[in-house]
Amino acid sequence: MEIRKFRYEDIESVYKIAEESLKEEYTMDLFLHLWQINPDGFLVAEKKGNVVGFITSIKTGSNELRILLLAVDKKYRGTGIGSSLLKRLMMNFPEVRRLYxxxxxxxxxxxxxxxxxxxxxxxxxxxxxxxxxxxxxxxxIIF
Ligand SMILES: CC(C)(COP(=O)(O)OP(=O)(O)OC[C@H]1O[C@@H](n2cnc3c(N)ncnc32)[C@H](O)[C@@H]1OP(=O)(O)O)[C@@H](O)C(=O)NCCC(=O)NCCS
Incomplete structure (x- = not known):
């Protein structure tokens, strides 16, 4: 399993996982907008060439990050993918002291x-x- 930054071609897989996992409806445009405003904060988990989970976030202050969406394909839950996405996101923003x-x-x-x-x-x-x-x-809060 690899955690990497979102790429344009991931859009359909991310959309599908969101649709199956989250109660709210999100458009592809929204995902592309989130990618545009915070490319380092939009990560996907890839397993055998397939996207199996993602996390999106926005910077809301110099030391603050708001996690917007996190979802893992049902088949792969409970195997550490959500944890890996969250940990990698935190590594990408070492200056962040408050995550919410x-x-x-x-x-x-x-x-x-x-x-x-x-x-x-x-x-x-x-x-x-x-x-x-x-x-x-x-x-x-990260001290
Ligand atoms: C919440 C969510 C993202 C967590 O992702 P995940 O990949 O299942 O999370 P992890 O596998 O890292 O951790 C979940 C559990 O698996 C356990 N786990 C982690 N690695 C494991 C491994 N290698 N083998 C077995 N279990 C493991 C964790 O200890 C944790 O234990 P728990 O069952 O006591 O909670 C996922 O359940 C999901 O997509 N839910 C639907 C969407 C959603 O609710 N998103 C959040 C809305 S804000």
Whole structure:
């Protein structure tokens, strides 16, 4: 398995994984926009020539990174791919001291995953998703 930067030809695979894994709908244009504004913060995991997971993020301050989307193909979950994507993202931004993200409050697996990586729930955000459901704001401070 290789973690590398997103390339234009990955767009359909990333779109498909997002569609199957995430409740919100995201357009290909959105992914391309995210790639344009933060190319170092858009990574994919490739296994035997196939994209099997991705992570996207944006810089929201000189020392701050917001993780926007993280998803791994169902077949490959629980094998360390999500962890590798997150770790590589942090390596790409050594100056970052605060990482944060939002996740659905009923997404127990994701919450557990982020807690395992040192994130803590900071706040509940009402009416965060388009279906009106709530999110947890989770944060990791690097000293
Ligand atoms: C959340 C998500 C990205 C995690 O990715 P992942 O690749 O499954 O994560 P990892 O494999 O690195 O870690 C998950 C679990 O596998 C375990 N694991 C890690 N490496 C492993 C290995 N080599 N063999 C077996 N298990 C392993 C981890 O300890 C962890 O344990 P847990 O079952 O107690 O939680 C993935 O579940 C996903 O895509 N979910 C749907 C989309 C989503 O909810 N995204 C987050 C929204 S913000």
């Amino acid at each position: 993200l939002e996740t659905r409050i009923d997404n127990k697996k994701a919450i557990k995953f982020y807690e395992m990586h040192g994130f803590k729930i900071k706040e509940k955000l009402e009416d965060f998703y388009t279906d009106g459901s709530e999110a947890y704001l989770m944060e990791k």
